Structure formats: structure tokens, C-alpha cells
Amino acid sequence: MINTPASIIPPGFASHALQLLQRVQHGISPVELVYAAHERWPFRPGHAVHTRPSLHISVLDASFNPPTLAHLALANSFPPLSHQRSLATSAPAESYDARMLLLSVRNADKVLKPGDATFVQRLEMMRLLSHDMRSIETSESSGVSFPQMSDNVAVAIIDEPTFVGKSTVLLHFLKKRLAAVVESSSSPNSTSINRDASYLFPSPKLTFLLGSDTLIRLFSPRYYPSEQVMVQMLRTFLSPDKEDCRVVCAYRNVSADKTFQETQDTIMEVACEFMTSDRVVFIDIGAEEQNYSSSEVRAKVAARDGEWKQLVTDVIANFIIRGDIYSGSAREE
Known part of the structure; x- marks a missing residue:
């Protein structure tokens, strides 16, 4: 039996999402969690919080207009082997500790157009996508099944157009959240962690998941004040002794994208420094999935x-049909 959107999204979710969206849009809050799998996210449910030096969190930042099977494949992806060796994550089966689906109310390239899904509709579809993220994950290397960290997922809103800006804001937000969770989880009979100078709050480690077409916004100088400033900001963003973020990029079929082709040489020249140090790694999300795009869904x-229904999950297809979304003229991605 296929779940319907109404059976997955709880009553009041849309109004709740709208309130948080307005807080971000009005500058009251830089980032808000619209949904979290449990109150102690990003810690894993049932795990102690005082013994964790760091948490490895994947961030799928996209327009979700709408989420496709390519989004789902990327959201469910494993850390690349080169990252696993250095992450020392405590999660089983080479997985991330937690996952985040992130929507920015400002985008370096895209603006909300007539006929697009509203931000609230996108947040509802992100909630549906979190439901579709599989509950059991099989390690391709070992063939053994483990509980899936996709169950430990959150949906968030941010007001930052660039990845380097998002990382700074998210790291600040997550450090405060982790500290608050640790504080609230402390037993009244235990020694206060505020008085324990040796205690270090868990540190968030972010891996941004994106498609190769999105590399334009990360490594192209036109998105920064200057090329020199771009390199400095990228080194802060990706340096292990600074923000210590990583980028996992899915191969996408962008051969017909003229803009990408024109900037590819420049992008790869800048990215080379970070690719050789394994801070930027490419993965394959599937021969079919790499061809799927939100713009194709909207056009169809x-x-x-x-045929557009074959590009999204069943619950998201039902949501689009029930809401009569994208039924106007096709829009550019």
C-alpha cells in the first residue's frame, strides 16, 4: 500500500513551516529546523551524547522544486571510501551520523517564479523525501545490512546563497544545538559538564552533497568578490584546520548545459587543489538517476x-497531483 502525503505529513505542518520560514526571511533567525527525526537530532537515537568527539552530518542543499529520484539517491549515498578512512565516524556500515535536507530562501542563481512550488510546498516535499529515504541500508562493500542513518534526518531552512556562507551559519547553529542537547541530557546526579574543563562538546563535521552542475556556484569566481577572495574562502571552507567541510559531488548528465561547459575548465582548475586532497570527491548515483532533473519534471x-511520475517517488507524485503544482507553462531550472 502506498502512503499518501496526508498520511505522512502531520496536520499543521504547513502552518508550522510557514512560521519558521518567515522567521528566516525576516532575519529573526539565520536557520531553522522545520522537522527533525527526534528531539536529540543530530545525535543518533538511544546513543550516549557525552562520549562523542564529533558527528559527521551530510547536507543535501537543493531547490527541491521538486525532489527527484536523483535527490533521493544522493541523500541516501554513503561517504566515499577516501572520506571514510579519515572521518572515524562511529556510525555503522560506513554511513553518516546524521543527514540534513536544506532549503535556502536565497539562491545565487534561482529565484521563485510563477508556476514553481512555493517554499512551503517544497518543505512539505522535503518532509516526504525524508520519509522515502530508505529504512535499511546495505553496505555495498560488505553486503551486510545495518540500521540506516537516513532515519536520523532533519529538514532545515537557511538564508544564505553560497555554500561557504551556509557552512559558517550551519556550524554555528549546530554547535549551539549540540551543546544544548548535551546539557539537557546531563543527569542531575552527574558532575556538571560546565564545571568539567576537560569536556569538549561534540564537533559537527559537514559534508555537502551536490550535483556536478552545482559546482558552478562553488568554484566559479563570478560568485565571489574576486578570484583571490574565492580561493581564500574555499580554503577556509574546506581546510581540515578551519571549517573542515567536505564536498561529495554526484556525476550528472550536463553535456547539454552550455553554461556548465563554458565554465568547466575554470571550475576544474580551481577544484583541483581540493580534489587532490580528497576534500572534493565525485560519486556515481546511478546511470538513470544522473539524468533526472527537477526542470524535466516541471516541463513534463x-x-x-x-512519464514525469517515473522521475519522482510515489508520495511526491501524489503531492504534486493533489496540489496541482507545475501544471502551468514549463520553467527553466
Whole structure:
């Protein structure tokens, strides 16, 4: 039996999401969690919080207009082997400790257009996507099944157009959240961690998941004040002794994307420094999935081409149909 959107999204979610969205848009809060799998996220449910030096959190930052099977494949991906060796994550089966689906109310390239899904509709679809993230994950290297860390997922909103800006804001937010969770989890009979100078709060380690087409916004000088400033900011963003973020990039079929082709040489020249140090790693999300795009879904819906349903999950297809989204003229991605 296929779950319907109404059976997955609880009553009041849309109004709750709208309130948090307005807080971010009005500058009251730089980032808000619209949904979290449990109150102690990003810690794993049932795990002690005082013995964790760090938490490895994947961040899938996208427009989600709408989420496709490519988004799902990337959200469910494992850390690359080169990252696993250095992450020392405590999660089983080479997984991330926690996962985040992130929507920015400002985008370096895209603006909200007539016919697009609203931000609240996108947040609802992100909630549906979190439900679709598989509950059991099988390690491709070992063939052994383990509890899936995708169950430890959150949906968030941020007001930052660039990845380097998002990392700074998210790290600040997550450090405060981790400290608050540790404080609230402390037993009244235990020694206060505020009086224990040797105690260090767990440190968030972020891996941004993106498609190769999105590399334009990360490594192209036109998104920064200057090329020199870009390199400095990227080194802060990706340096292990600074923000210590990583980038996992999915191969995408962008051969027809003229803008990407024109900037590819420049992008790869800048990215080379970080690729050789394994701070930026490419992965394969599947021969079919790498061809899927949100713009194709929107165009097919507008053209009344039913094949669009094969590009998204069933619950998201039902949500689009029930909400009559994208039924107007097709829009550019």
C-alpha cells in the first residue's frame, strides 16, 4: 500500500513551516529546523551524547522544486571510501551520523517564479523525501545490512546563497544545538559538564552533497568578490584546520548545459587543489538517476506527459497531483 502525503505529513505542518520560514526571511533567525527525526537530532537515537568527539552530518542543499529520484539517491549515498578512512565516524556500515535536507530562501542563481512550488510546498516535499529515504541500508562493500542513518534526518531552512556562507551559519547553529542537547541530557546526579574543563562538546563535521552542475556556484569566481577572495574562502571552507567541510559531488548528465561547459575548465582548475586532497570527491548515483532533473519534471507536468511520475517517488507524485503544482507553462531550472 502506498502512503499518501496526508498520511505522512502531520496536520499543521504547513502552518508550522510557514512560521519558521518567515522567521528566516525576516532575519529573526539565520536557520531553522522545520522537522527533525527526534528531539536529540543530530545525535543518533538511544546513543550516549557525552562520549562523542564529533558527528559527521551530510547536507543535501537543493531547490527541491521538486525532489527527484536523483535527490533521493544522493541523500541516501554513503561517504566515499577516501572520506571514510579519515572521518572515524562511529556510525555503522560506513554511513553518516546524521543527514540534513536544506532549503535556502536565497539562491545565487534561482529565484521563485510563477508556476514553481512555493517554499512551503517544497518543505512539505522535503518532509516526504525524508520519509522515502530508505529504512535499511546495505553496505555495498560488505553486503551486510545495518540500521540506516537516513532515519536520523532533519529538514532545515537557511538564508544564505553560497555554500561557504551556509557552512559558517550551519556550524554555528549546530554547535549551539549540540551543546544544548548535551546539557539537557546531563543527569542531575552527574558532575556538571560546565564545571568539567576537560569536556569538549561534540564537533559537527559537514559534508555537502551536490550535483556536478552545482559546482558552478562553488568554484566559479563570478560568485565571489574576486578570484583571490574565492580561493581564500574555499580554503577556509574546506581546510581540515578551519571549517573542515567536505564536498561529495554526484556525476550528472550536463553535456547539454552550455553554461556548465563554458565554465568547466575554470571550475576544474580551481577544484583541483581540493580534489587532490580528497576534500572534493565525485560519486556515481546511478546511470538513470544522473539524468533526472527537477526542470524535466516541471516541463513534463506542464506538457501533461505522464512519464514525469517515473522521475519522482510515489508520495511526491501524489503531492504534486493533489496540489496541482507545475501544471502551468514549463520553467527553466
